[in-house]
Amino acid sequence: AVGARRALQLQELGRRERVVGAELGWAREQLEAFKTQVMQACAPAAVGGAGKALTEQEVIEKVKQISEENQQSQERENHLQEELSSRLSKEKEVSANLEVFEKSLSELQ
Numbered sequence: 001a002v003g004a005r006r007a008l009q010l011q012e013l014g015r016r017e018r019v020v021g022a023e024l025g026w027a028r029e030q031l032e033a034f035k036t037q038v039m040q041a042c043a044p045a046a047v048g049g050a051g052k053a054l055t056e057q058e059v060i061e062k063v064k065q066i067s068e069e070n071q072q073s074q075e076r077e078n079h080l081q082e083e084l085s086s087r088l089s090k091e092k093e094v095s096a097n098l099e100v101f102e103k104s105l106s107e108l109q
Contacts, residue, residue, distance in 0.1 A: 038063065 035056070042062050 039059055042059050
């Protein structure tokens with residue numbers, strides 16, 4: 001009975017090992033597919049002057065550069081939005097002052 005139970009446990013461990021191995025293989029395939037997609041996305045910039053493909057490290061650097069440029073763009077957009085809000089506030093203030101001035105002027109006449 002103990003030997004039979006042990007054999008079943010070993011079979012189950014073997015089955016689990018095969019499942020994990022298959023899942024690991026699938027994960028590797030997904031990673032390679034993703035890496036290929038990134039390389040293709042960078043393809044216009046991924047060809048050097050001599051026509052050789054960039055290395056993975058060069059692609060990583062390009063992705064970092066794009067990310068940094070995106071962050072800088074977002075920061076510029078935020079700054080411009082703040083500046084626009086400030087100018088709109090000043091415009092409203094000037095408009096209100098102009099209305100008061102026009103009202104005062106019409107009362108004088």
